[in-house]
Amino acid sequence: MAIETVAGNGTLIQSEVASLLVQPxxxxxxxxxxxxxxxxxxxxxxxxxxxxxxSAGFVAEGSQISDGDVGFDEVTLMPSTMKGLKVLVRLTNELIRTSVVGLEAVLRTRLVTDVANALDAALWDGAGTSNTIKGIFRQSGIATGTLDLTDPDSLVDGLATAQGNKVNPTHWVMTSSSFAALRKLKVGADDARYLFDPNTIQNGTELRLLGLPVIITDNVPAASTKARVGLVDFSKVVVARDVDAEVKILDQTWGDYDSIGIRVVSRWDTALLQAKAVTLLTEA
Incomplete structure (x- = not known):
């Protein structure tokens, strides 16, 4: 007598979709x-x-004090022509009702995340063309320097450039590969000790280099195949916010299709209060 097994009766096996949606x-x-x-x-x-x-100067008693002339200018943000970040997804009510996950809530969160990621890239390195955000690495007048990922002295020189511009940097900004190249530097050819103490370069989830926090992001501007590292004083960075992340459920617009839309809108701009607040180091 033959015994019916699971392997031979795949069509009879009940399938279940886990109520978990894995994010990228x-x-x-x-x-x-x-x-x-x-x-x-x-x-x-x-x-x-x-x-x-x-310029103040020493003036003798009873002598005339020379006139001074203060120069003013301004930083402008959020022009009326500035475009917003927007996204819209349509889905049927049947899909919402039959989905094993809370699809509407999941999509709402996902769209906000996607807008936030696009905003992050634009604030760092947006091109500023066609009424879009011009990122801080693309601003005019920022300081520059030379980067050598095999020589930490180039980082010290970058700090010296910033300090020479009367800037007190608050963060390093670099890609994960640049940070890895720096943390793998050894004391010498015959000395396998790390140049940067592993206990000081990473404390839990916080990364530090030469005493400053390190921000790891892919949004450092590319220069062909050359690596770049930024040094930023965020006390001199200003951001204009019109709409943070406005989520609207459009349940009437496509009523004749028995569908709804989820729309997310966000509108921002950024500028440097002092151009030298950013020092961008590039490999020679």
Whole structure:
């Protein structure tokens, strides 16, 4: 007598979809977490600043004090033509009702994440073309320097460049491969000890280099095959926020299709209060 087995009766086996939706592996949004100044406005913003001060001098008793002339200019953000980040997904009510996961809530969260990722890339390295965000690495007048991932002195020189511009950097910004190249540096050809103490370069989940926190992101501007590392003073970075992440459920627009839409809108801009707040090091 033949015994019917599972292997021979696959069509009879009940299938079950786990009520778990696996998200893709992706980097976290890093720009806003670094602590720039955020100004809420839907209108253009003008931030006045002193471009040049006056020179004080020693004046003898009873002598005339010479006149000084202070120069002013401004930083502008959020022009009326600035475009927003927007995304829209349509799905049927049948799909929502029959889905094993809470599809509407999952998609809502996913779309906000996708907009946040696009925003993060734009704030770091947006091209600024066609009324879009111009990232801080593309701003005019930023400081530059030479990077050598085999010689940490190039990082010290980058710090010296920033400090020479009267800037106190708050963060390093680099890709994971650049950080790995630096942390693998050895004391010498015959000495396998790491140049950077593993206990100080990584403390839990926090990464540090030469005393400063390290932000790992793929959004450092590419220079052909040459690596780049940024040094940023986030106290001099300002962000204008019109809409954070507005989520709308459009349940009437496609009512004749028995479908709904999920729309996410976000609108931001960024600028440097002082151009030298960013130092960008590039491999020779």
């Amino acid at each position: 592996l992706e980097q976290a949004s890093t720009f806003l977490a670094a602590g720039p100044k955020i100004l809420d406005s839907s209108s253009p913003i003008r931030v006045p600043r002193i471009a040049s001060g006056v």
